Amino acid sequence: MSETAKLSYKNETLELDVIEGSEGELGVDISALRAKTGLITLDEGYVNTGSTTSAITFLDGECGILRYRGYPVEELAANCDFVEVSYLLIYDKLPNQAELDDFRKAIRKHTMLHEDMKSFYNGFPRDAHPMAILSSVVGAMSTFYQDALDPSDPDQVNVSIHRLIAKLPTIAAYSHKKSIGQPFMYPSNDLSYCENFLRMMFAVPAEGYTADPDFVKALNLLLIVHADHEQNCSTSTVRMVGSSNANLFASIAAGICALWGPLHGGANEACVAMLEKIREDGSDVEKYVNMAKDKDNNFRLMGFGHRVYKNFDPRATIIKTACDKLLAKLDLDYPLFEIAQKLEYVALNDEYFIKRKLYPNVDFYSGVIYRALGIPVQMFTVLFAMGRLPGWIAHWKEMQASTTKKICRPRQVYTGPTKLNFVPIKDRK
Ligand code: CMC
Numbered sequence: 001m002s003e004t005a006k007l008s009y010k011n012e013t014l015e016l017d018v019i020e021g022s023e024g025e026l027g028v029d030i031s032a033l034r035a036k037t038g039l040i041t042l043d044e045g046y047v048n049t050g051s052t053t054s055a056i057t058f059l060d061g062e063c064g065i066l067r068y069r070g071y072p073v074e075e076l077a078a079n080c081d082f083v084e085v086s087y088l089l090i091y092d093k094l095p096n097q098a099e100l101d102d103f104r105k106a107i108r109k110h111t112m113l114h115e116d117m118k119s120f121y122n123g124f125p126r127d128a129h130p131m132a133i134l135s136s137v138v139g140a141m142s143t144f145y146q147d148a149l150d151p152s153d154p155d156q157v158n159v160s161i162h163r164l165i166a167k168l169p170t171i172a173a174y175s176h177k178k179s180i181g182q183p184f185m186y187p188s189n190d191l192s193y194c195e196n197f198l199r200m201m202f203a204v205p206a207e208g209y210t211a212d213p214d215f216v217k218a219l220n221l222l223l224i225v226h227a228d229h230e231q232n233c234s235t236s237t238v239r240m241v242g243s244s245n246a247n248l249f250a251s252i253a254a255g256i257c258a259l260w261g262p263l264h265g266g267a268n269e270a271c272v273a274m275l276e277k278i279r280e281d282g283s284d285v286e287k288y289v290n291m292a293k294d295k296d297n298n299f300r301l302m303g304f305g306h307r308v309y310k311n312f313d314p315r316a317t318i319i320k321t322a323c324d325k326l327l328a329k330l331d332l333d334y335p336l337f338e339i340a341q342k343l344e345y346v347a348l349n350d351e352y353f354i355k356r357k358l359y360p361n362v363d364f365y366s367g368v369i370y371r372a373l374g375i376p377v378q379m380f381t382v383l384f385a386m387g388r389l390p391g392w393i394a395h396w397k398e399m400q401a402s403t404t405k406k407i408c409r410p411r412q413v414y415t416g417p418t419k420l421n422f423v424p425i426k427d428r429k
Contacts, residue, residue, distance in 0.1 A: 002017055002018060002019070002020070003017075003018040004016060004017055004018060005018055005028045007033075007037075009037050009039060012036075012037060014032075014033070014036055014037060016028050016029055016030060016032075016033070017029040019053070021053070022055075022058075023058050023060070027050045034411070040411040040413070042413055046236075047307075050231075051231055051236060051239070051408070052231070052239070052399070052402075054230060054231070054395070054398060055069075055092075055398070056068070056069065056089060056228060056230070056391070056394050056395060056398060057069075057089075057228045057229065057230045057391070058070070058230075059229065059230055059308060059309075061306070061308035061309045061310050061311065062310055062311055063311060064309060064311045064312045064313065064314045064317075065314065066229075066314045066315065068085065068088060068089055068227065068228055069088050069089065069092060069093070069094075071088070071094070073224070073225060073314060073315065073318065074314065074318060076088070076224055077221050077224045077225060077318050080224065081192065081193070081194070081220050081224075082193055082194065082220050082223040082224050082227070082387070083100070083103065083104055083107065083165075083192075083193050084100055085223075085224050085227050085390065086103075086165060086227065086389075086390035087099070087100060087103050089227060089228055089390045089391055089393075089394040090161060090390055090393050090394045090397065106162045107162055107165050107166045107193070108166070108189045109162070109166070110162050110163045110166035110167060111166045111167065111169075111170055111187035111189060111196065112167075112170065112186060112187055113167060113170050113171065113174070114144050116144075117137065117140065117144065118174070118184065120133075120136065120137055120140065121133070121174055121175070121178045121184075124136075124175075124178065126178065126179060126181070127179065128175070128178075128179070129260075129378060130172065130175035130176060130179070130378055130379055130382045131256060131257075131259075131260040131266075131381050131382060131385070132260075133171070133175040133178075134168075134171055134172060134175065134256050134382055134385060135253045135254075135256040135257050135260075136253075137171045137175075138164070138168070138171065138249055138252055138253040138256060139249060139250060139253035141163065141164070141167070141249040142247050142249040142250055145159075145160065145163060145249070148160045148163075149247040149248075149249075150247075151242070151245050151246075151247060151248065151400050152245075152400070157248060157397065157400070160247070160248045160249065161248070161393055161397075164248070164249070164252060164389060164393065165389060165390065165393075168385070168386050168389055169187075169193070169196065169197040169200065169386060170187050170200060172197070172379070172382045172383075172385075172386060173185065173197060173200030173201045174200075175379075175382070176201055176376065176379055177200075177201075179376075179378070182204055183204070183205055184200075185199060185200045185203050185204070185205065186200075187200060188200075191211075192216065194211075194216045194219040194220050194223070195211045195216050197219070197386070198211040198215060198216065198219065198373075199211060201375070201379075202374065214325075214326060214329060215373050217322075218322050218326055218369055218372075218373060219373065219383075221318065221319065221322050222319065222322075222366055222369060222370075222383065222387060223383075223386060223387035224387070225315040225318055225319060225362060225387070226315070226362070226366075226383075226384050226387025226388050227387055227388065227390050227391050228388070228390065228391030228394060228395075229388075229391065232264065233258050233259075233261070233263075233264045234255040234256070234258040234259040234264060234265065234388060234392065235255065235388075235391060235392055235395050236258075237254050237255050237257070237258035238251045238252060238254065238255035238258075238392040238395060238396050239251075239395050239396065239399050239408065240254075240408040241254040241255075242396045242399055242400065243399065243405065243406065243407045243408040244407055244408075248393070248396060251392075251396050252389070252392055252393070252396075255385075255388070255392045256385050259381060259384060259385055259388065260381055262302070265363075265381045265384040265385065265388070266381050267302050267303055267361070267363040268303070268363040268366050268367040268370070268380040268381060268384060269367070269377055269378065269380045269381055270302040270303075271302040271303035271363055271364055271367045272336065272367045272368075272371060272377050272380070273302075273377070274288070274301070274302045274303075275336045275339050275340055275343075275367075276336065278339050278343075279335050279336060279339055283335070283338075283339055283342075285339060285342045285343050285346055286346065288301070288343070289301070289343070289346050289347060289350060292304075292352075293350075293352045301343070301347060301358075302363070302364075303360055303361055303363045303364030303365075303367065304347055304353065304358045304359065304360055304361065304364065305356070305358040305359075305361065306359070306361045309359065309361065310357040311357065311359070312359050313359060313360070313361045313362055315361075315362040316359070316360050316361055316362050316364060316365055319362060319365040319366055319369060320360075320365050322369065323365045323368055323369045323372070326369060326372050326373075327368075327372060330372055332372060334371070334372075336368070336371065337368060337371075337372075340364070340368050344360055344364070347360070348360075363384075366380070366383075366384070367380055370383060
């Protein structure tokens with residue numbers, strides 16, 4: 001017998017099933033609430049609302065735990081590359097050698113963009129934000145691959161998955177090349193996923209290019225720690241759009257838009273912009289910490305705090321170690337790194353941040369590493385999107401396969417005017 005919770009309203013008491021997850025998480029099932037009582041629940045920002053059951057990612061914000069399909073992210077980061085982790089998330093198991101080889105081969109087959117797609121880039125302004133380009137071009141994939149748009153056909157879904165994973169780095173790198181006026185670099189299929197991306201970003205046809213193995217390693221790590229994070233804003237967007245049976249490309253394009261916001265994936269870009277501002281303003285870190293604490297000032301320290309992690313962000317811990325190593329090796333004279341370190345120290349030792357459990361999150365350190373890798377600031381969130389892609393796909397696929405799938409359609413408590421009589425325009429004040 002599962003446990004129940006009781007909800008009393010007026011003279012009625014309703015018994016609600018309590019659902020228990022595999023890690024002991026409890027949720028009250030309110031699916032019968034409105035039908036039985038006429039009530040709905042109100043939960044701005046879904047702070048207390050589970051939108052679904054899911055078997056993909058477990059995270060415990062209090063203990064700083066993050067696991068994909070049961071495997072701790074630390075172990076995956078130490079032992080796998082991004083493509084292997086993508087397979088795990090999407091197909092629900094660690095691949096054996098043959099499965100992994102096949103998956104890599106399938107992805108390699110699709111790395112090039114349709115030549116006609118390149119003409120989109122001529123239409124975008126030179127200073128277009130690459131996240132806008134990314135979502136537009138991914139959305140446009142549904143115009144080029146009309147043979148594979150049916151969410152209920154596993155073969156069509158599978159080829160769309162390969163196309164997306166293969167083409168996202170190409171689409172992303174082209175947006176960078178467009179912004180600096182350099183020729184597009186075609187993908188090179190004899191390279192690994194991350195090497196290929198770095199080459200498309202930084203090589204020019206006139207010269208040879210070999211990616212620094214430490215850069216390749218750092219990029220793999222960054223993509224792996226971003227690969228999934230259960231029901232975050234962009235993943236929930238992908239699920240919501242997909243719940244209407246919109247195709248995978250359309251759903252992922254929507255997720256990219258959701259990720260762009262500075263409170264979500266855009267925080268890595270916003271964080272570096274903040275560090276830059278502090279530097280221009282005389283590197284007075286204390287002043288900005290005080291501004292963040294001042295309730296009359298809506299300034300927030302970008303890269304600090306998390307809705308779920310209230311102890312530490314395990315992704316930030318992994319990246320910080322890599323970040324420290326990379327910075328030591330590169331020995332860069334880059335004032336923003338110093339400001340970041342000062343800010344981290346002050347925030348971690350200040351009562352305001354300690355009391356509210358505000359720790360540096362993944363975006364605080366990822367921005368610093370991206371900068372060390374030479375990735376331009378506007379591309380930071382694009383890198384986040386490349387990392388998050390397998391997670392979005394896994395959630396979209398899980399939802400499509402669910403026997404209890406419903407179109408997502410929240411309710412509201414209406415607070416506008418009650419019925420008004422129409423006023424002809426001549427009588428309006
Ligand atoms: N700087 C200063 N104060 C903060 C910050 C911050 N970055 N974040 C939260 N607070 C304070 C907030 O003012 C509130 O104080 P009080 O209790 O006195 O009113 C308290 O901490 C709780 O904040 P909240 O806004 O209720 O927390 P939330 O869970 O709704 O917001 C957050 C989470 C990530 C949106 C928020 O911490 C924030 O805006 N951080 C900066 C943006 C950022 O770094 N986002 C990236 C998140 S990690 C990447 C990802 O997964 O998307």
